[in-house]
Amino acid sequence: MRAQGLIAELSQALSPRGLILRGGFNFDLSDVAPPGLSGAPAKAVLLVGQAGAAPWPHFSRWRESQPVDFENPLDTWSREIIDDVAEETGALAVYPSDKPYLPFQQWAMRAEGLKPSPLGILMHPEYGLWHAYRGALLFDIELPIQSPETVNHLCDACIGKPCLKGCPVNAYSEAGFAYHDCLAHVRGTYGEDCRTGGCLDRNACPYGTTYRYPAGVQAFHMAAFAR
Ligand code: B12
Numbered sequence: 670m671r672a673q674g675l676i677a678e679l680s681q682a683l684s685p686r687g688l689i690l691r692g693g694f695n696f697d698l699s700d701v702a703p704p705g706l707s708g709a710p711a712k713a714v715l716l717v718g719q720a721g722a723a724p725w726p727h728f729s730r731w732r733e734s735q736p737v738d739f740e741n742p743l744d745t746w747s748r749e750i751i752d753d754v755a756e757e758t759g760a761l762a763v764y765p766s767d768k769p770y771l772p773f774q775q776w777a778m779r780a781e782g783l784k785p786s787p788l789g790i791l792m793h794p795e796y797g798l799w800h801a802y803r804g805a806l807l808f809d810i811e812l813p814i815q816s817p818e819t820v821n822h823l824c825d826a827c828i829g830k831p832c833l834k835g836c837p838v839n840a841y842s843e844a845g846f847a848y849h850d851c852l853a854h855v856r857g858t859y860g861e862d863c864r865t866g867g868c869l870d871r872n873a874c875p876y877g878t879t880y881r882y883p884a885g886v887q888a889f890h891m892a893a894f895a896r
Pocket of ligand 1 (some may be wrong): 714756764765766770771772773774775776788789790791798800801802803846848853868871890891
């Protein structure tokens with residue numbers, strides 16, 4: 670497969686579905702690279718994801734046309750698209766929810782130079798906390814990928830850290846993410862705001878707000894989390 674033009678070709682194939690390439694890198698000899706299509710350790714990875722809720726209208730239309738409601742519809746939709754793109758480009762598609770989990774966030778930090786916010790979600794200089802990864806493409810060849818530019822980590826300059834003050838059960842703190850406290854609150858009597866409008870801490874972040882997911886999209890993700 671010709672490496673030149675590949676990235677432009679992939680971007681073109683993904684954009685009609687609201688998906689974008691989120692950078693990538695060539696694995697080093699010191700990396701434990703997952704196997705590519707050939708079964709040998711992959712040489713390169715490109716991440717596929719979203720900025721804001723751009724895939725949502727495409728996903729919603731697809732969902733209406735499905736005869737049954739899948740257990741993980743967004744994953745199923747993503748697989749349909751990204752598997753196709755992988756086949757066309759000689760790559761192996763892998764997914765964030767595949768087990769054992771692949772280190773998507775570590776890959777993303779390397780691919781786009783991002784760092785984690787206090788919430789664990791990576792902070793993007795433009796999209797803030799409103800972005801995600803839907804899959805990755807593993808290649809058996811090296812790709813002409815440039816290293817990311819140095820990114821200004823917005824959390825460093827954020828004085829008040831409102832993201833650590835919005836949660837009624839203080840689920841995010843320096844001690845990490847209190848998963849069980851969050852889950853119990855979201856499922857409980859007083860979790861209505863989180864269930865309908867999404868995580869209060871995430872919504873308190875002042876950055877990238879034009880990319881914030883609409884309430885209905887956040888409710889969809891929260892329902893999946895609380896299931
Ligand atoms: C398991 C998991 C969780 C667990 C966390 C358990 C834990 N303490 O590790 C739970 C269920 C709590 C969780 C919740 C959420 N998650 Co989550 N999660 C994952 C998943 C599937 C695997 C993580 C992992 O173990 N990776 C394996 C290790 C080896 O890889 P890694 O890159 O080193 O992993 C890093 C993360 O695990 C991170 N981390 C550790 N704890 C937590 C907790 C949270 C909340 C987050 C975001 C990250 C995080 O630190 C690790 C070191 O860098 C990843 C996808 C993936 N494959 O990485 C998504 C992922 C990290 N989650 C993500 C998100 C957005 C969330 C939510 C914020 C939103 C949602 N999906 O509903 C929620 C939080 C709920 C809320 N209050 O709103 C995104 C983050 C994207 C980004 N922009 O950075 C990912 C990458 C999925 C995706 N499709 O994009 N998640």
